[in-house]
Amino acid sequence: MSTRGATARPVRRTTAARRPPARRPSSRRRPAGGGGRGAPGGTWRSWLPLGLVALVVLGVVALVRNTAGPEPVALTGSCTVAGTGLELSAEQAASAATIAAVGRVRGLPQRAVVIALATAQQESTMRNLDYGDRDSLGLFQQRPSQGWGSPEQVTDPVYAAGQFYDGLVEVRGWETRRLTEAADAVQRSAFPEAYQKHAALAEQLTAALTADEPGRLDCRYEPPVPGGRLSQRVTSVAAVVERELGATTTERFGAVEVDPAAGWPTATWAVAHAERLGLRSVSFAGSQWTPVEGWGPADAGPDTVRLELSR
Known part of the structure; x- marks a missing residue:
C-alpha cells in the first residue's frame, strides 16, 4: 500500500528509566562453534527439518518441470492454410490454434473465434508479446493495471484468450454486431475500426482450425x-x-x-x-x-x- 501523502506518525522515544536492567553475563561457557556434538551450529537433529524442507522443494520443482509443458523454444517453422493464400509463422499458427481451442472448450460458436482471432491479429499479429503500450502485454495486449490479470497471466495464451471471451460474452448482441464493434467493446481501443480489416483472415483461419476434415x-x-x-x-x-x-x-x-x-x-x-x-x-x-x-x-x-x- 502506498504511503504517499500519509501523515507521519510521531516516534516514541524510550527513556533510560524505562529500559530493563542489563542482564548479567552468564558464567556458563558455550562450546566453540555455538553447538553441541556434530556439525557446527547445532546437532544433526537441528538440521533435519531444513533438510526435509529442501527435499520437498526439490520435489515440487521437479513436478512442475515435468507437467508444466515443454520448455519454450524459438519457433522457426511456417504454416499455410489450404485453399487460401494465408501464410503464418509457427508462432502465429500456435497462437491461433490455442485461441480457437479455448473457444471450442467453452462451447462458443465460431463467430466468437472469428472475433477473437481478428482482435489478436490487430493487437499483436498473433504473437505473445512481452511488451506493448504502457503495461500492455500478450496476444490481446491486456493491461495488468486495468484488472486483466498479472503479467504472468496475461502472457499465458490460454488465460488471455479466456479473459477475452469472458468480456465478449458480456457484450450485448455480440453475435450479430459488426466484428469491429464487438471487439472494441471488449478492448476499448483508441482505434475502434482497426479490427474490421482482419475479418477475412480470421474467418479463413477459424474455418481451417475448426474443420472436421484433414489437411486444412x-x-x-x-x-x-x-x-x-x-x-x-x-x-x-x-x-x-x-x-x-x-x-x-x-x-x-x-x-x-x-x-x-x-x-x-x-x-x-x-x-x-x-x-x-x-x-x-x-x-x-x-x-x-x-x-x-x-x-x-x-x-x-x-x-x-x-x-x-x-x-
Whole structure:
C-alpha cells in the first residue's frame, strides 16, 4: 500500500528509566562453534527439518518441470492454410490454434473465434508479446493495471484468450454486431475500426482450425534434436493437450493419444503446435502429418489422434 501523502506518525522515544536492567553475563561457557556434538551450529537433529524442507522443494520443482509443458523454444517453422493464400509463422499458427481451442472448450460458436482471432491479429499479429503500450502485454495486449490479470497471466495464451471471451460474452448482441464493434467493446481501443480489416483472415483461419476434415493446416520445420527424457516430454505434452483442449489423453511410449471424440480440430491443433511440442508426426483416421512431408495417407491404426514425439 502506498504511503504517499500519509501523515507521519510521531516516534516514541524510550527513556533510560524505562529500559530493563542489563542482564548479567552468564558464567556458563558455550562450546566453540555455538553447538553441541556434530556439525557446527547445532546437532544433526537441528538440521533435519531444513533438510526435509529442501527435499520437498526439490520435489515440487521437479513436478512442475515435468507437467508444466515443454520448455519454450524459438519457433522457426511456417504454416499455410489450404485453399487460401494465408501464410503464418509457427508462432502465429500456435497462437491461433490455442485461441480457437479455448473457444471450442467453452462451447462458443465460431463467430466468437472469428472475433477473437481478428482482435489478436490487430493487437499483436498473433504473437505473445512481452511488451506493448504502457503495461500492455500478450496476444490481446491486456493491461495488468486495468484488472486483466498479472503479467504472468496475461502472457499465458490460454488465460488471455479466456479473459477475452469472458468480456465478449458480456457484450450485448455480440453475435450479430459488426466484428469491429464487438471487439472494441471488449478492448476499448483508441482505434475502434482497426479490427474490421482482419475479418477475412480470421474467418479463413477459424474455418481451417475448426474443420472436421484433414489437411486444412500444414506446417513445416526442420525437426531439432530433442533434449530431456522421453517419458518426461510425453507427460508434458499430455498436460498441454489436457489444459488447452480439455481432452482425455493416454500416454504411450514416445506418444500421446487423444480421445477420438476430439476429432480433426484436435489433429489440426497438434500440427499448429508441433514445433513447440517437439512432434515428429500427427496421425488420425488414416491420415498422417510430418514436419518434413506434410499430410499424407497413413496405415490404419488406432482410431485416436496420435501425437508421436521426436526421439
